[in-house]
Amino acid sequence: LWVCIGITAMAQITLRFNPDKGSKYEYQMEMIQKINQTIMGQKMDMDQTMAFTYNMDVIERTATETTIEFEYKEVVYNLASSMINMKYDSKSNAEPANEMDGMMAKIFGSLLNKKFSAVLALDGSVKSVSGMDAIIDDMMKAVGGGNDMMAQQLSKQMTQQFSDEAMKASFEQSFKIYPGKAIKAGDSWNVVQKTGAGTLNMDINTTYSLKSADSNTAYADVQSTISGMGGQLTGTQQGTIEFDLKSGLPMTSKVNQKASGKISANGMEIPMEIDSQVNVTVKKIN
Numbered sequence: 001l002w003v004c005i006g007i008t009a010m011a012q013i014t015l016r017f018n019p020d021k022g023s024k025y026e027y028q029m030e031m032i033q034k035i036n037q038t039i040m041g042q043k044m045d046m047d048q049t050m051a052f053t054y055n056m057d058v059i060e061r062t063a064t065e066t067t068i069e070f071e072y073k074e075v076v077y078n079l080a081s082s083m084i085n086m087k088y089d090s091k092s093n094a095e096p097a098n099e100m101d102g103m104m105a106k107i108f109g110s111l112l113n114k115k116f117s118a119v120l121a122l123d124g125s126v127k128s129v130s131g132m133d134a135i136i137d138d139m140m141k142a143v144g145g146g147n148d149m150m151a152q153q154l155s156k157q158m159t160q161q162f163s164d165e166a167m168k169a170s171f172e173q174s175f176k177i178y179p180g181k182a183i184k185a186g187d188s189w190n191v192v193q194k195t196g197a198g199t200l201n202m203d204i205n206t207t208y209s210l211k212s213a214d215s216n217t218a219y220a221d222v223q224s225t226i227s228g229m230g231g232q233l234t235g236t237q238q239g240t241i242e243f244d245l246k247s248g249l250p251m252t253s254k255v256n257q258k259a260s261g262k263i264s265a266n267g268m269e270i271p272m273e274i275d276s277q278v279n280v281t282v283k284k285i286n
Helices: 002-011 099-109 132-142 149-162 164-175
Strands: 024-039 046-061 065-081 085-089 115-121 126-130 188-195 202-213 217-228 233-244 250-265 268-284
Touching: 024 065, 024 164, 065 099, 085 099, 099 132, 115 164, 126 164, 132 149, 132 164, 149 164, 164 188, 164 250, 202 233, 217 250, 233 268
Parallel strands: none
Antiparallel strands: 024 046, 024 268, 046 065, 065 085, 065 115, 115 126, 188 202, 202 217, 217 233, 233 250, 250 268
16 A cells, blocks of 8 residues: 555656756747638638747746746748748848848848847746837837838737737747646646737637656647637647656647637628647757
């Protein structure tokens, strides 16, 4: 009996956001989307890829929270449809192929080597993000600023995607994933997240199930329901995640999201289907 109790206790693990002060990581988030939509009776399909690579520097630790400094190191953005084609890759030295590519190069190129900070709790929730306002200002300066309609639209889009609040929601999707209690193989836990900003908000209700663990890594399955844009878009998400037991970080996460519905824009209802593959990798570099 005592042997059985000992084995059961040893099988339990604790997962939490727990990187050491002074440690450094490379963090990459990649989203590959296929968007099928119908506008005024015409199909307008889009393929979109976004990938952001950051250096993560753990600069402060307390008993309840961790301060991380993030630095943009690489950016990839591709958008292709029947009406538009834009590409940017910070690793490429090729000249922009057209005016739109040149605009993307100015916008996303201005991100490189810029830094901002985030404060995360033990459960991975993001308590605050700071420094994005200055980065947005630099992005606007890169495209010339101005008060014309295009500049105003770009400013609105960049504020939606890169504001402190938008980045807070984005990082919570990667890090607010912990059970808040000791668990063992077969246990499940639930996390509710809000992602996006403004009209692009999404509620994601996720159940994580611990499949197994060894001395270094815990392996879990991911199942979610998704509701967005005031319930106009609904869907599911499923995938896998591998946790580093010492730091608690999600070293590999792969999930597929499928959502569909109708959204309202400019007085029109637009039927839409979105298929997204979201990949997160974290590598220790110090």
